Amino acid sequence: MNLGGLNDLYRQLIIDHAQHPHHHGALPAASQTITLNNPTCGDVIKLAVTFADDRIEQIAFSGEGCSISQASASMMTDLVQGQTLTQAKKEIQVFLEMLMENPAATQDDPDELLGDAAVLAAVIKFPARIKCATLAWKALEQAISEEEAHE
């Protein structure tokens, strides 16, 4: 079988995050809880964030989804917990651009900025799965913008 293609997408790191996701669960005292779903496949992510001093103090996710969406959420939460909103927004932007059809000529290096999540660049070769990878990031984007609108 076409193992090459499979290994491209399902790196061990992705499988590890998917099978043992970090920051999986709920945050009872969350400042923002965002539920997003992927209407084409029914995947759901519930992202809970507590903010303090323009930082992401705590973050957790729950919901149903494929390996790609679960791994992506796990990697993202690892990355952004404790970060400033400015930094997190930058990373969201770089992540989403990384998976766009024609990435804008960006100066930012996903490998440097995104931590484990940089391996998800491979998803670009699987167009049907891009939405799985971006779901958590879009939820965080929304959580931050709602938090900022509040202030």
Place this chain on the structure above:
Amino acid sequence: MVNDIAIARNDFPILKEVINGQPLAYLDNAATTQKPQAVIDALVHYYQHDNANIHRGVYTLAERATEQYEAVRQQVATFINAASGAEIVFTRGTTTSLNWVAQTYAPTILQAGDEIVISIMEHHSNLVPWQQVSQRTGAKLRYVELTASGELDLAQYGDLLNARTKIVSLTHVSNVLGTINPIKKMTAMAHTVGATVVIDGAQATGHFPVDVQELDCDFYAFSGHKMYGPTGIGVLYGREALLAAMPPAEFGGEMINLVTRQKTDFKPAPAKFEAGTMPIAQVIGLGAAISYLQHLGWPAIIAQEQQLTAQAYQELTAITGVTIYGPTEPTRRSSVLSFNLQGLHPHDLATVLDLQGVAIRAGHHCAQPLMTDLGVSATARASFAFYNNQADLQQLVTAVQAAKEFFKL
């Protein structure tokens, strides 16, 4: 017969495609079927030789197009054994057919406090339109539930029916579970309380003979593209008296008798429903698809699909960790198999299968309430057509096993 069926595969040029370096095993026939050369040729021939707008021109070409278009109406009537061509309305597909009944006919008979009965296994296109009508009219939407084996619970259905039940709308075949519902019996039960019966035939018409007079249903909806015909064309069958009573959903050219400044007199059905320029080539393509199916014959089609389904059922369940949803008895199901592999989300499974040339569907299959009921967020779904063969089936089974190994499940 089996030999004819094996040869029929060659009538479908797309099945020779190579996907990700592997032969294509197309197993998403419940989403749409592939088209035989005869249908492709009919579309090309129409555009090369017969294209003109119908019902308008007095010239020969327009007459030729009109004649072919109307001949397909007769052909469809014969195909589903309608009493006459006047009971056959061309639409964009099942979704449009069901929406028209829900949006224009249903409000004429529904009042607040009335009841609409559908089932929990409905596709969104036979569910959302009824929610909308229910919100608009105040009629209550009630559900026929599933038995443990994935069939409709007829006892509970019987209990639901009462004098307030005005509409019963059911799928003939579930696009998730493959269940073939006992429509004749359920229609008779609905008629005892005077309800109008609407049937979603999207998953039935290309797979076994449908006889609307025998079923005795009041409306029957289906799509051309799921029965080897073109996209963009579907059918709404309605009893003549009901079509006469049903208001048109769209207004415009060709559906009128006489238009004056303030008022319009419509043509009788079916013309009053076919406003504007219809998908003429697609209608002619649908005719070619029906001729093709009739040429193959139901016994060969049914035998091949049942054989593949029964074997796939057996071989997939033999893989530890695979759960198949729906009836276990092969004769009570169509060629749709929804399943899950424990420990792997169906999307991941579908990607692994795609890399091995196997096209299946993964997701909620436009049946979210059913998914909730089954307690899953999604399933993988393989669905067979008569042109699938042993090689397709083995490719599927091998690919599922390979997925299991790759993810160490």
